[in-house]
Amino acid sequence: MTDSTRDDPTHHDQTHDATIDWHRFWTDAEGDHRESARPGETHGMADLLDRLFERTKYPDSFAAVGCGPADCPLELAERHPDLDVFAYDATESARREARERAADHDLPNVTIEEATLPAFDPDRSFDAVYCYAVLHYVEEAARAVRNLYDAVAPGGLLVFNYPNRFTRAEWDRESTGDGVLADRPDFRERFQLLLEGRNLLSYDRIEAELGARPRSFWSAADAEEYWSREETPPEVRTGLTDAAINPCVCVPK
Template sequence: MPPVFDWNKHWKVTCEPEEARKFATKMADRICDFMQNKRINLVADYGCGHATLLFALARIFPQTEFYGFDVAESVIQRNKERALQLDLQNLHFEQDCLPSPHRERTFDLVVCFATLHYIKEIGRAVKNLFELLNPKGYLIFNYPNIYTRVAYRTDIKPHDDCMKKRFALVLAGENLLSLNKIKNMLGARPKKFYSSIRANIYVVIRKTI
């Protein structure tokens, strides 16, 4: 069994990397464009981390309720305190764990970025995220594929035990998806939402009913 990465401990001692913050800000612009002229009142971000995306969107859409979920209690606590300081009353955070999220609410938009890479039962996670959608809701996520595995096998240095542990599932090829697998699982065709390289494809899928 691959070693498990401790996200709670990680976020206790690590700040959001600058590169990740910049990319999340860029994704917030894309999601903002996507949300324009759509009836999106409830948004969830699974594996929200420092929630740069949600903090940006919650300011732009004060009438929309945003929920950030993450397995790491440490980052959830930090986000809650920041939302309170900024008086963002439409921004909420709760600890939750994929592949089996709580089903207390349903949403018009669910996003899951840079998180499925760490989940062994990735198919179950994607199906359960799709189940959280209201009728005509949207799911947007990226996922590891065969090209991600090749890229990580090339890029992660043999002595970098931390990265090897963090991406153990992808390196072992245990949780790889493809557009076809996603379509067969959900019975709905994923469309490309964003992609700069084939190792990191972001898709959007709409729930038809």
């Protein structure tokens, strides 16, 4: 992908047909709509990762895959100048924004590169690989998880969230009928793969793929909130816990 493509209105980054055009999104979206695609920031993931790493072993290298504007990796890079931070995204406009922000914050320990899951084949491994709010848009989510795990160095850690059958049931309910997201057709377009049940994972499936049992990242990091659909007022939520709807796991290697 060259810089000449980035202002071309006909340009379309190849993520998946069954989601939104992410290049358009990061070029045009504003306000709350834009914020809705930065959960790494709104869910305080940098704080939670820091808390987990301090309890286990602080990594020397950290890779965020599907980084968007790279809120979480840039935050970690700023807090830890000795940490080598790599941020990958499929979409040129996201990478451009991430690069500009890394330059603005004078962060020489950050490298931004292209990667489009399920493929992930960097020319090195990392002590920690992190992939948040991305597998929802990847049809071959299990293959993506295998490739992410392959990029973890021995003794390292993979952290990712993913859609499961509870995510699908809850988000389908909320985006149809009189659900709180029913007036947002872009929501169903964005999450088409998971709403059609085409990329759902579970602890058992992850264990079968990786040969290691995942554990809840929310528990491991002592998270007070588990984040699912924060737009949903408490009185219309189902009995499903946020942790069930937004499973996030860590898998040591």
